[in-house]
Amino acid sequence: MRVTQSMLSNNFLKNISNSYEKMGKISEQMQTQKKITRPSDDPVVAMKGIAYRTSLTEVQQYKRNFGEAHNWIDNSDAAMDQATKALQRIRELTLQANNGTLEGDQRNSVAKEIEQLRDQLKEVANTKVGDKYLFNGADTLNAPVGDISGTKLDSNGNPIYEVSKNDTPVKLELSKGVYIQVNSRGKEIFSEDLFKNLNSLIEKLSPDKTDVDLGDDIKNLDSNINTLLNERATIGARSNRLELMEDRIDQQEVNATKLMSENEDADMEKVITDLITQESIQRASLGMGARIIQPTLLDFLR
Amino acid sequence: MISTFHGLETAKRGMNTQQSALYVTGQNISNANTLGYTRQRINFEATEAYPSASMNRPQIPGQMGTGVTAGSVQRVRESFLDLQYRGENNKLGYWNSRADSLAKMEDIMNEPSDTGLSSALGQFWQSLQDLSVNPENDGARSVVLQRGQAVSETFRYLSDSISGIQDNIGNEIGVSVKNINSILKQISDVNKQISEVEPHGYLPNDLYDERDRLVDELSTYFNVKVEVKQSGGKPSPLAEGIYDIKLTNPNGQEIYLVQGSNYNSIGIDGGTDSDGDGSKDQPPKDGLIGALLIGGTTVNIANANGVVGLSQGKLRGLIESYGYQYTTKDAGGNDITKEVGIYPDMLDQLDKLAFTFGTIFNEVHKQGYDLNGEHPTEDFFVGLTDGNYKGAAAKIQLNDKMTNSMLAASSAVNADGKVESGNGQNAINLSKIQGMNIADLIKGPVSLEGGLVIDLSGNPPKLPFDSGTISSNYQAIIGKLGVDAQQANRLTSNSATLRQTVDENRQSVSSVSIDEEFINMIKFQQAYNASARNITIVDEMLDKIINGMGLGGR
Numbered sequence: 001m002r003v004t005q006s007m008l009s010n011n012f013l014k015n016i017s018n019s020y021e022k023m024g025k026i027s028e029q030m031q032t033q034k035k036i037t038r039p040s041d042d043p044v045v046a047m048k049g050i051a052y053r054t055s056l057t058e059v060q061q062y063k064r065n066f067g068e069a070h071n072w073i074d075n076s077d078a079a080m081d082q083a084t085k086a087l088q089r090i091r092e093l094t095l096q097a098n099n100g101t102l103e104g105d106q107r108n109s110v111a112k113e114i115e116q117l118r119d120q121l122k123e124v125a126n127t128k129v130g131d132k133y134l135f136n137g138a139d140t141l142n143a144p145v146g147d148i149s150g151t152k153l154d155s156n157g158n159p160i161y162e163v164s165k166n167d168t169p170v171k172l173e174l175s176k177g178v179y180i181q182v183n184s185r186g187k188e189i190f191s192e193d194l195f196k197n198l199n200s201l202i203e204k205l206s207p208d209k210t211d212v213d214l215g216d217d218i219k220n221l222d223s224n225i226n227t228l229l230n231e232r233a234t235i236g237a238r239s240n241r242l243e244l245m246e247d248r249i250d251q252q253e254v255n256a257t258k259l260m261s262e263n264e265d266a267d268m269e270k271v272i273t274d275l276i277t278q279e280s281i282q283r284a285s286l287g288m289g290a291r292i293i294q295p296t297l298l299d300f301l302r
Numbered sequence: 303m304i305s306t307f308h309g310l311e312t313a314k315r316g317m318n319t320q321q322s323a324l325y326v327t328g329q330n331i332s333n334a335n336t337l338g339y340t341r342q343r344i345n346f347e348a349t350e351a352y353p354s355a356s357m358n359r360p361q362i363p364g365q366m367g368t369g370v371t372a373g374s375v376q377r378v379r380e381s382f383l384d385l386q387y388r389g390e391n392n393k394l395g396y397w398n399s400r401a402d403s404l405a406k407m408e409d410i411m412n413e414p415s416d417t418g419l420s421s422a423l424g425q426f427w428q429s430l431q432d433l434s435v436n437p438e439n440d441g442a443r444s445v446v447l448q449r450g451q452a453v454s455e456t457f458r459y460l461s462d463s464i465s466g467i468q469d470n471i472g473n474e475i476g477v478s479v480k481n482i483n484s485i486l487k488q489i490s491d492v493n494k495q496i497s498e499v500e501p502h503g504y505l506p507n508d509l510y511d512e513r514d515r516l517v518d519e520l521s522t523y524f525n526v527k528v529e530v531k532q533s534g535g536k537p538s539p540l541a542e543g544i545y546d547i548k549l550t551n552p553n554g555q556e557i558y559l560v561q562g563s564n565y566n567s568i569g570i571d572g573g574t575d576s577d578g579d580g581s582k583d584q585p586p587k588d589g590l591i592g593a594l595l596i597g598g599t600t601v602n603i604a605n606a607n608g609v610v611g612l613s614q615g616k617l618r619g620l621i622e623s624y625g626y627q628y629t630t631k632d633a634g635g636n637d638i639t640k641e642v643g644i645y646p647d648m649l650d651q652l653d654k655l656a657f658t659f660g661t662i663f664n665e666v667h668k669q670g671y672d673l674n675g676e677h678p679t680e681d682f683f684v685g686l687t688d689g690n691y692k693g694a695a696a697k698i699q700l701n702d703k704m705t706n707s708m709l710a711a712s713s714a715v716n717a718d719g720k721v722e723s724g725n726g727q728n729a730i731n732l733s734k735i736q737g738m739n740i741a742d743l744i745k746g747p748v749s750l751e752g753g754l755v756i757d758l759s760g761n762p763p764k765l766p767f768d769s770g771t772i773s774s775n776y777q778a779i780i781g782k783l784g785v786d787a788q789q790a791n792r793l794t795s796n797s798a799t800l801r802q803t804v805d806e807n808r809q810s811v812s813s814v815s816i817d818e819e820f821i822n823m824i825k826f827q828q829a830y831n832a833s834a835r836n837i838t839i840v841d842e843m844l845d846k847i848i849n850g851m852g853l854g855g856r
Contacts, residue, residue, distance in 0.1 A: 004815035006335060007806060014802070038408040039784025040791055047781040049414035054736075054773060057424040061431045068435040132438055132724060139716060140438050140724030166716060170724045172435050173733075179751070183724070264414065 012289045019282050026275045029266040036264060045264055052260040059253045062174055066246050069172050072182035073239050076134050079127040080232050083189065086117045086124065087228065090198070091221045097205055098214040104207035111205035118198045122148055125190035135186025137166030144186050148195040159199075163192040174245055180238065184231050194224050304352065304366055306847075309840035315369030316833030319346060322372045323826045327819050334814040338515035340377040341814045342507055347373030376540050377507050383808040384514060385528075388521035390801040392615035395522035397794040399619030403471055403644055404787035410463045413780045420776060422456040423659075423736055425449050430733035433711050434726035443706035446729075451700040454683060457656040461649060461695035468645040471624040472585045476576055478523060478617055479568060479583040485520045486547075486565040489513060493544050494563035500543070501535020510542050517547065524615035525550050526559065549596065551613050553605075557596050566597030590625040590641050604628040608640065644786070649695070651779045654766040656698045657691035658775075661765060662735050662743065662758065669754040670710030670728030675721040678710045691766040713752025727752030736773045740765055 028037055039046035093110050096102065102110065125135050125145040132140035146162030154160050167187040171179040197220045204212045305311075323344045333339040351365035412418045429449040433442045492513045499506040520526055529546040537543070547560040559566055569575075571593035573582035585591050594601040594612065603618075603626040604610045610626075612618045625643025632638045641650075660683040667682045682704060685697035713727035731750040742748055744765055747757040758764050767775055 001807075002810045002815065004809065004813040004818075006813045007809045010809075011806075036414075038405075038787070039411070039413060039780050040404065040408060040787030041784075043781050043784025043788055046414055046784045047777050050420045050777050050780060051773075053414065053420065054424060057428060061428045064428075065431060065435050130436075130439075132436075136724075138712075138714075138722035138724040139720070140722075142723075166722070168714070168716070168722055168725065171727070173431065173730050179730075 008292050012285070012292065015285055016282075016289065019278065019285060022278050023275075023282065026271060026278055029271045030275065033266050033268075034264050035266045049260070049264045052256065052263055056253070056256040056260055058176065059249060059256050062176075062249050063246075063253060065172050065174055066242065066249070069174060069180060069182050069242055071129060072134065072170070072172075073235055073242065075127065075129045076184045077232065077235050077239070079124050079134060080184065080189065080228060080235070083121055083124045084225065084228055084232070086120050087221060087225050090114050090117050090201075091218065091225065094201060094214050094218055094221060098218065107205045108207045111202045114198065114202050114205065118148070118195065118202070121190065121194070121198075125186060134183065135190060136164050137183065137186065138168035138170050139164065139166045140170070145190055145195075148199070150196070150199040159196075161192045161195055163187075163190065163195065174242070175249060178245070180242065180245075182238075184235055189224075189228050189231055193220075197221070197224070304360075304362065306844070307840075308352070308366070308368070309843070310837060312367070312369035313833045313836035313840060315349065315371060316836065317830055319344070319370045319372050320826045320830035320833060324823065324830070326375060327822050327826065330814045331816065331819045334816055334819075338511050338518070339814070340379045340507070340511050340514075340812040342375050342377055344375055345373040346370050374505060374538060374540055375507060376505060377510055377812070379514075379812050380808070383804060383811065384517075386804045387801065387808055388518065388526060388528075390797055390804055391518065391521040392523070392525045392613065394794065394797040394801050395524075395616030396614045396619040397790055397797055399616045400623060400644070401787065401790035401794045403467070403620075403623035404783065404790050406467050407464065407644065407648060407783060408787055410460060410467070411780060411783060419453075419456050419460060420773075420780075422449075422453050423773070423776075426453045427733050427736055430729050433709070434729035434733060437711040437726035437729060438723040440706050443709050443711070446709060447700065447704060447706065450682065450704075453659075454656075454685075454699045457652065457695045457698050461652055461656075464645055464649055464652070465696070468624055468649075471620055471645065475570070475585055475591070475617070475620045475624060476583040478620060479570065479581065480577070480579075482520065482523050482617070483565075483567045483579075483581055483583075485516050486559055486567065489516045489520070489545065489547065489560050490563050490565040492516065493560065496542075497533050497544055497563065500533035500537040500541045503536050503538050505538055505540055505542075513545060517545065520547070520559075522615060523617045524613040527556065531562070549601075549613055551601065551611055553609075553611050555601070555611070557599050557601065559596065566599075569595045571595050571600060585624065589639075590627040590643065590646065591621050592627050592629075602628065604642070606630045608642065648779070648783070650692075651775075652695035653691050653693060655695070655772060655776055655779070657686055657694035658740065658765050658767050659735065659772050660686045660694065660698050662738060662756075662772075663732065665756045665758055666728070666731050666735060666750065666754075667710050669713075669750070669756055670731070671712045671715050671721045672710045673707035673721055673723070675715045675719055678708055680704060680708065682709075689762070689764065713750075713754050725752070728754065737771045739771060740767045740775075741769045744768060 029035065036042050036045050036049075093114055097107055097110050122145045126143045127134045128143075133143055134140075136142060136144035142164070144164035144166070148161050148163065150159040150161070152160045152162075165187050167185050169181040170183040171181050174180050197217060201214070201217045203209075204214060204217070323346070326342055326344050330341050347370065349368045349371050351367050353359040353362065353365065413420060415421065426446075426449040429442070429445045433439075433446050436442045492509050496506055496509050496513070499509070517526065517528060527548045527550045529548065530543040531546055532543045533541060544562050545560065546558065546562065548556045549559050550556050557566070559568075567581045569582035570585055570591055571582075572586040572589070573591070574584045574587060575582050576584050582595070591603060593603060601612060603612050603621055606629065608628060608630065610618065610622070612621070621643075623644045625641055625646035627639050627641045629637050629639055664681045664683055664686070668678060670677070672678050680701050680703050682701060683698050684701045685699050686694050687697075711729040711732075712721050712723075712725040713731070714725055715721050728751075731752070731754060734750075738748075743756075743758045744760075744763045746759045747755050749755050770778070
């Protein structure tokens with residue numbers, strides 16, 4: 001084939017620009033650390049990329065939801081621990097008062113302490129984390145326990161106990177389609193009966209009354225303590241389950257990240273090798289260009 | 303008897319002819335880098351020998367040559383390669399313009415990335431999950447509103463950008479039509495000039511070059527067929543004649559673009575004339591391109607079955623990107639107009655996506671309870687016309703009446719009719735919209751978390767999609783874009799390679815080789831010198847005859 005200078009230089013120009021284009025692609029891969037930057041580079045990778053990113057976002061979000069679940073459960077547990085201690089102290093005091101050896105003013109001070117503990121229980125029931133009350137079912141913006149002094153009377157003359165009966169579960173989505181209840185049944189633990197019993201206990205311990213049998217009260221207290229312990233056991237089991245699920249979601253995150261990375265991340269060894277290869281091709285063609293364009297027959301005549 | 307000065311005459315012709323050959327060499331070297339220049343050569347012809355056969359010829363043994371003359375100056379070109387080149391050129395034009403418009407679309411869609419629609423939807427989804435965990439939190443609520451706004455803005459941005467580029471492509475079509483008409487006019491002008499030169503027996507090589515270059519350029523826009531007609535008068539046998547140029551469409555239709563010194567300008571049916579030159583170069587103001595007008599002939603872009611009837615080339619590539627329309631019959635036998643094209647299709651898909659997303663979201667949102675314990679009276683997204691998805695992506699936006707407390711995150715109210723602030727079940731429902739199965743939604747009522755039910759079934763279906771999820775439909779859109787763009791890129795590079803090969807063959811024949819010209823230069827120079835020397839010799843011979851003879855005995 002007859003080859004002319006203009007063909008050589010046109011070809012050279014075309015090859016050099018192809019080479020630059022490849023360099024551009026490689027440097028793009030280097031900078032973005034990604035195999036592809038647009039769908040046409042590899043439509044399958046692009047489509048999968050969207051799906052993998054979506055599932056990674058999901059997994060990461062579920063992980064974030066776990067934080068909130070722990071918040072609920074750990075704080076509920078701590079609150080219930082306090083409540084247990086308060087109830088046990090009340091039981092201790094009641095036992096003491098029940099054996100009949102206490103003087104009037106001693107009984108009075110026991111009554112005072114129980115009163116304090118009762119208020120303490122109310123405060124625990126109204127535990128608030130952030131802007132939500134933990135023990136009011138899903139009605140998180142209102143305190144579950146209001147006035148429990150027993151001094152407010154309704155139209156029939158019966159004392160009013162402002163204790164919430166809301167036990168709607170608060171459920172968080174912690175895995176695709178898996179909803180875990182995170183609140184405890186405040187209605188059971190801090191019930192109207194509890195405060196009623198405590199008030200009557202305090203009443204029975206007033207200094208003018210002596211030798212009142214407190215056996216029923218102790219029984220009531222025991223049953224309250226039991227309810228509380230049951231609820232704590234439930235929460236403990238839930239916490240365990242949470243940890244298991246969290247482990248699994250961590251694993252899922254690793255998997256999702258790995259899948260995404262395998263799908264779209266550039267293989268750096270390959271990119272660098274490509275770069276070096278391309279660089280040498282570039283050098284060679286530039287060198288060639290410099291050699292082929294210059295000389296003509298004229299340079300060798302005369 | 304031969305003339306005494308015969309030798310002088312022969313040598314003179316030699317000198318003259320070699321000299322003109324050197325001039326042609328000079329012309330070739332000067333134009334070594336001229337685009338479209340074809341190298342020229344002088345066809346040397348030996349002049350008629352003496353004596354010629356005739357009754358009164360002198361009785362001499364044999365014929366004596368009388369030298370050389372420059373018979374013709376001819377282009378060194380192979381027209382078959384032109385044919386091949388032009389055949390490849392319209393394919394390259396077609397795929398190149400498609401690849402260009404798809405690349406622009408890929409830039410806009412920007413997937414996979416952290417800024418595309420899928421990540422906007424992902425962030426929105428996350429904000430709804432955050433809301434479901436903290437439904438009483440004002441911050442979480444306002445994040446949802448912000449992210450909702452971001453999603454609708456992303457839809458609007460994509461739609462606006464795509465429409466914008468579609469308009470640009472419309473302008474490019476206008477520029478192309480003007481360019482084509484200008485090329486057609488130039489070719490017919492050159493034809494006219496050629497028809498004025500050729501009858502005199504000359505070869506207007508530069509005009510030929512010019513015309514071939516113009517036909518090459520024209521062949522980017524569509525497939526053309528060149529028919530050669532001989533000029534009148536007494537043209538040289540090497541004359542290339544007048545070009546009649548036809549547009550050939552895939553359905554066999556052929557339309558004259560150039561006939562001698564006349565041409566048929568092309569225009570767009572129903573289009574507008576941007577510069578008052580009489581040809582409608584811009585696409586119609588409303589609707590897409592339906593047909594081209596060439597002279598008096600209408601060329602439909604596609605027939606009633608949707609088969610494209612316009613020749614492959616840059617013009618078709620641009621029209622397919624911009625969008626075209628054709629009329630077909632629906633099931634009831636009524637005329638309906640179908641709109642097809644890369645950009646209209648993408649806009650249509652985005653509209654469907656935005657409409658589906660917005661409609662489902664509003665419906666689910668409506669089922670929930672806001673912080674006041676009421677079902678929301680306002681739609682979350684506005685701008686969606688009931689039952690008509692067209693234009694949804696351009697119009698969808700967050701209802702500006704939406705406030706934090708109006709966000710219906712809960713699925714229930716308590717016995718007092720008050721919302722349970724910690725109930726985030728409807729936020730979960732909202733977060734799941736991206737993955738809801740559309741086939742189920744259009745079939746009948748679908749139950750959601752928290753005992754809510756939505757019903758998006760209806761006849762005709764309320765949603766433009768009939769299967770998949772919003773997410774999978776979007777993935778399919780991006781996948782198709784990727785495949786289309788990949789194909790266009792691949793075929794662009796294939797047809798570029800093919801054209802390059804043909805062009806190389808053509809250049810191999812026609813381009814100027816400096817080395818070759820140098821060699822010719824030396825050749826002609828030496829021949830010129832030798833002819834001159836020949837004169838000297840003849841001169842010496844004559845000197846002998848004139849001054850040296852008849853002097854015997856002196």
